[in-house]
Amino acid sequence: MTATPASATPAPATPVPATPSAEATLRGPASDPAQVSPALALGDDALVLSHRLGEWAGHAPVLEEEVALANIALDLLGQARVLLSLVGDEDELAYLREERAFRNLQLVEQPNGDFAHTIARQLYFSTYQTLLYGQLASGSGQFAPLAAKAVKEVAYHQDHAEQWTLRLGDGTAESHERMQRGLDALWRFTGEMFQPVDGLGIDCQALRAGWTASVTSVVERATLAVPGGPQTGAWTAGAGRQGLHTEPFGRMLAEMQHLHLSHPGASW
Amino acid sequence: MSSPTDWPLWEVFVRSRRGLSHTHAGSLHAPDAEMALRNARDLYTRRSEGVSLWVVPSAAITASSPDEKDSFFEPAGDKPYRHPTFYEIPEGVKHL
Numbered sequence: 001m002t003a004t005p006a007s008a009t010p011a012p013a014t015p016v017p018a019t020p021s022a023e024a025t026l027r028g029p030a031s032d033p034a035q036v037s038p039a040l041a042l043g044d045d046a047l048v049l050s051h052r053l054g055e056w057a058g059h060a061p062v063l064e065e066e067v068a069l070a071n072i073a074l075d076l077l078g079q080a081r082v083l084l085s086l087v088g089d090e091d092e093l094a095y096l097r098e099e100r101a102f103r104n105l106q107l108v109e110q111p112n113g114d115f116a117h118t119i120a121r122q123l124y125f126s127t128y129q130t131l132l133y134g135q136l137a138s139g140s141g142q143f144a145p146l147a148a149k150a151v152k153e154v155a156y157h158q159d160h161a162e163q164w165t166l167r168l169g170d171g172t173a174e175s176h177e178r179m180q181r182g183l184d185a186l187w188r189f190t191g192e193m194f195q196p197v198d199g200l201g202i203d204c205q206a207l208r209a210g211w212t213a214s215v216t217s218v219v220e221r222a223t224l225a226v227p228g229g230p231q232t233g234a235w236t237a238g239a240g241r242q243g244l245h246t247e248p249f250g251r252m253l254a255e256m257q258h259l260h261l262s263h264p265g266a267s268w
Numbered sequence: 269m270s271s272p273t274d275w276p277l278w279e280v281f282v283r284s285r286r287g288l289s290h291t292h293a294g295s296l297h298a299p300d301a302e303m304a305l306r307n308a309r310d311l312y313t314r315r316s317e318g319v320s321l322w323v324v325p326s327a328a329i330t331a332s333s334p335d336e337k338d339s340f341f342e343p344a345g346d347k348p349y350r351h352p353t354f355y356e357i358p359e360g361v362k363h364l
Contacts, residue, residue, distance in 0.1 A: 062275070064296050064307040071310050163303060 038143070038200040040093075041241055042132075043083030044104035047094055048249075049125060050076035051256050052112060061115055068160060072122075075153040082146055095260035099243075099250055106240040107189035109249040113182065116168050116175065120182030122161035123215065128193045129154040131210045135202055143200075162218045169222025176223070183219065184227045191231030192238025276325055278304040280312050283320035288363065290322050298323075 053073035060066030084090040107125055112118045133154055136147035168179040194208040219226050230236050237246070259266070275297040281290035293312045298304035304323040313321065332340055344350065 062297060064298060064311065068307065068310045071314065160306065163306065167299065167303070 037087055038197050039083045039086040041103045041197050041200075042143075043080050043087065043093075044102050045108050045125075045129075046076040046083065047080035048102070048104045048252070049108040049121075050074070050080060051252060052108065052110075052121075053118075055112055056118070065115075069118075072157050072160065075150075075157065079146070079150050079153070086142075091260070095257045099245055099253055101243060102240070102245065102249075102253075103243065104240050104245075105189070105192050106237050106246050106249075107186060107192065109240070109245060109252060110186060110189065111248045111252075113185075114178055116178035117182035117185065119161055119164045119168060120179065120186050122157065123165050123183075123218065124186060124190050124193075126154055126157035126161050127211050127214050128207070130158045131207050131214075132202060135207065136200075139201060141201055165218050165224070166222045169219070169224040179222065180224050183224060184229075187227035187229050187231065188236040189238060191233075191236050192240060194231075195238070195241060197241065275299050276327065278308070278323045279326050279329060280304075280308040281322040281324070282308075282312055282318040284318055286319060290320065293317075295326060301325075 050073045053069050053076070056066060056069045058066075060069055080094075081090050084093045087093060105125075107121065110121060112121075130151065133147040133151040136143045137151050138144075165179060168175040170176070190211075193211070194204045196202070196204050216226050232238075276299075277295055278298055278301075279295050280293045282293040283290045293308075296304065296307050296311055298307050301323060305321060308321050308323055312318065
């Protein structure tokens with residue numbers, strides 16, 4: 001993503017978007033449901049998770065795994081660029097929106113934790129994304145061409161997460177415990193994935209059934225336990241699609257946006 | 269996580285397209301063969317370099333020793349008649 005908006009006007013510190021609707025997209029109150037465009041929801045999922053995975057650069061347990069996570073992050077960034085461009089200027093949307101205007105799932109904004117925690121997040125999300133893009137690709141909506149390409153990428157992300165879940169779960173006593181801890185900690189964020197998004201045309205019941213079957217199969221093969229807690233209702237999380245986010249998201253955004261905000265229009 | 273030194277080394281061979289043989293591309297660390305294959309995919313085929321991958325445990329490779337270089341390879345040096353230099357290579361044969 002270049003740091004320069006196409007209309008490289010010398011911007012004031014907080015560039016004011018041209019139209020009221022663009023203004024609303026950047027700052028929009030969380031309560032306005034009309035703004036939850038499906039492209040924004042899916043694009044924000046990909047953008048935010050891409051940034052989280054990028055945080056592993058320089059910190060991954062081994063070099064090979066660092067490259068693998070960076071590859072996945074770049075796949076997601078590519079998807080985010082296409083999706084956000086359907087909504088508006090990709091750079092403005094990524095770098096100038098306030099926290100409440102982001103529509104991503106709370107799952108993807110969760111901090112990386114240890115490697116097992118990241119793998120648990122990857123397992124939950126990539127399984128969801130594979131099924132979601134699979135449905136979209138077989139339909140005829142505006143997302144079908146994008147989904148047909150992305151489904152091959154996310155199938156590899158899912159395979160990567162499954163391979164690691166199996167090895168960590170069925171590895172040492174410590175890796176087993178850490179993997180289980182990651183699965184348990186993130187479980188309450190998984191219900192949000194199956195909330196319908198207006199205009200997306202997804203069969204959420206089929207999505208949930210497929211997801212549950214797939215995750216259960218991997219977790220059990222890994223000698224781990226599927227978390228027993230609730231996915232929806234009290235004691236669960238998830239209003240990211242409405243613009244409500246968890247505390248760590250603000251810090252992530254501050255880091256992600258600070259360069260663009262400090263040096264508006266900078267490019268290299 | 270175990271330290272990278274606990275993971276065995278694997279040699280990676282990439283077939284760049286159909287009809288060519290697999291060529292040694294490099295090496296990597298991985299806990300097992302399945303992960304080695306995936307790491308090889310990420311490290312050596314990101315820019316569409318290949319259509320097929322092999323990974324081989326480095327420990328399974330028996331290599332000639334540099335000390336034996338003379339007895340292994342030197343005798344062939346003065347036997348030019350073993351080289352097919354007396355033939356014209358037909359046009360269109362690219363990989364002979």
